[in-house]
Amino acid sequence: MMKRLVQGAIVLAALGGGVFWVLTRPSALPEETLAALTAHDADAARGEAVFWQGGCASCHTGPGVGFDALTEARLVLGGGREFATPFGTFYAPNISMDPQQGIGTWTLTEFATALTEGVSPEGEHYYPAFPYTTYTHATPGDVADLWAFWQTLPADPTPSRAHDVSFPFSMRRAVGMWKLLNFNTDFVRPVPTDPVESRGHYLVEALGHCGECHTPRDALGGLDRANWLAGAPNPVGQGRIPALPPQGWSAFDITAYLETGFTPEFDTAGGEMAGVIANTSRISAQDRAAIGAYLVTLRSSPSP
Amino acid sequence: MTSRFAALALAAAFAFPSLASAQEVDPNVHARQSLMDLYAYNLGVLGAMAQARMPYDADAASSAATSLYHLARSGSARMWPEGTDSMSIEGTRALPAIWDDMAGFGEDFMALQTATETMMNAAGTDLASLQGAMGPLGSACGGCHQSFRQPQ
Numbered sequence: 001m002m003k004r005l006v007q008g009a010i011v012l013a014a015l016g017g018g019v020f021w022v023l024t025r026p027s028a029l030p031e032e033t034l035a036a037l038t039a040h041d042a043d044a045a046r047g048e049a050v051f052w053q054g055g056c057a058s059c060h061t062g063p064g065v066g067f068d069a070l071t072e073a074r075l076v077l078g079g080g081r082e083f084a085t086p087f088g089t090f091y092a093p094n095i096s097m098d099p100q101q102g103i104g105t106w107t108l109t110e111f112a113t114a115l116t117e118g119v120s121p122e123g124e125h126y127y128p129a130f131p132y133t134t135y136t137h138a139t140p141g142d143v144a145d146l147w148a149f150w151q152t153l154p155a156d157p158t159p160s161r162a163h164d165v166s167f168p169f170s171m172r173r174a175v176g177m178w179k180l181l182n183f184n185t186d187f188v189r190p191v192p193t194d195p196v197e198s199r200g201h202y203l204v205e206a207l208g209h210c211g212e213c214h215t216p217r218d219a220l221g222g223l224d225r226a227n228w229l230a231g232a233p234n235p236v237g238q239g240r241i242p243a244l245p246p247q248g249w250s251a252f253d254i255t256a257y258l259e260t261g262f263t264p265e266f267d268t269a270g271g272e273m274a275g276v277i278a279n280t281s282r283i284s285a286q287d288r289a290a291i292g293a294y295l296v297t298l299r300s301s302p303s304p
Numbered sequence: 305m306t307s308r309f310a311a312l313a314l315a316a317a318f319a320f321p322s323l324a325s326a327q328e329v330d331p332n333v334h335a336r337q338s339l340m341d342l343y344a345y346n347l348g349v350l351g352a353m354a355q356a357r358m359p360y361d362a363d364a365a366s367s368a369a370t371s372l373y374h375l376a377r378s379g380s381a382r383m384w385p386e387g388t389d390s391m392s393i394e395g396t397r398a399l400p401a402i403w404d405d406m407a408g409f410g411e412d413f414m415a416l417q418t419a420t421e422t423m424m425n426a427a428g429t430d431l432a433s434l435q436g437a438m439g440p441l442g443s444a445c446g447g448c449h450q451s452f453r454q455p456q
Binding site for chain 2: 067068234238239240241242256260261262265266267268269270271274275277
């Protein structure tokens with residue numbers, strides 16, 4: 001009797017392990033995405049716009065690069081910034097064009113797989129501190145343009161620093177479980193019919209990754225999509241991140257803030273948002289206006 | 305016994321209501337925040353003109369910019385004694401990083417002094433000059449708020 005129980009447990013454990021192994025397997029790009037990527041006539045200038053819309057520099061510039069640094073300094077993606085979270089401390093890796101320390105040897109497919117699937121060329125899951133849950137919504141054209149621009153960026157020899165993450169999050173396969181729960185290729189909100197608002201929706205949900213800080217997270221760090229952009233505790237420190245749109249702000253207020261960093265009360269952006277403004281001040285005025293036009297449609301904001 | 309103790313505590317709370325509230329508002333924090341309000345009050349005039357929310361008025365712009373210049377030279381160093389950071393007391397968003405990096409904080413403050421001087425010289429000239437000085441001034445504010453102020 002006992003022996004049969006033990007045997008049964010072993011079979012169940014093996015089955016469970018097998019199911020875990022299959023379920024947490026890193027995914028590859030869908031065929032149609034691959035086809036769209038290679039068919040796209042990539043353009044580095046358009047890619048530069050995507051670079052600022054996606055806010056890559058906020059996390060991947062070196063720790064000493066301030067939000068008011070010159071554009072050239074914000075294009076050096078040597079990594080090293082520290083993000084202390086409840087799950088451990090993440091260090092943004094070197095994603096410069098350095099062939100050894102960075103991603104200089106990557107192919108377009110590897111770049112797109114990292115960005116939109118959260119999977120490395122070695123077939124490992126990335127931690128979702130890298131907002132691929134947002135970037136998965138980016139169009140293949142934008143991804144291909146971005147990669148074209150990326151190849152014009154400088155190499156930086158700084159070695160990436162290993163993340164300091166505790167068990168079970170230290171297991172990369174566990175990220176596969178996390179992805180089953182939280183990696184959703186559907187937009188959170190429906191695409192608006194108005195073309196300007198639709199553009200704003202794309203910038204907010206596919207590139208700008210506003211939701212990563214402005215949406216609360218559950219116990220496992222997954223975004224609480226029911227409270228999308230409703231304001232949240234600061235994910236990397238003390239304090240709160242406000243709801244979007246901020247209480248009483250007009251579309252014009254948001255647009256001006258994204259350009260200058262000045263709130264309607266002429267306070268200024270601080271914390272991580274100062275780095276966000278360093279990106280949004282470099283996107284087109286139309287795109288800033290589109291974000292403003294879209295955000296004000298979200299809700300009459302509850303006070304954060 | 306317990307209830308008598310509670311009654312005493314309650315009586316004490318009624319007898320000394322100022323004790324609790326006096327601790328809530330540190331005079332340094334109050335002064336800092338009042339100064340920030342005055343910066344914002346004057347920036348509001350310049351920013352509204354820069355963003356075309358109100359018509360350009362050289363006198364009003366010049367007056368606001370001159371106020372900013374003097375506010376940035378109003379002896380505010382005394383307002384930042386040790387122990388008045390967000391981890392030590394309530395009611396402030398001033399991060400402990402200020403006291404860990406006083407040199408960096410000082411540099412950011414010097415940048416504010418420089419930017420207000422540039423604005424004072426530009427604001428009364430014309431709208432384009434005002435707009436040109438607005439970016440550096442915003443950067444000076446933001447530079448400090450990025451490193452040294454907690455989000456809400």
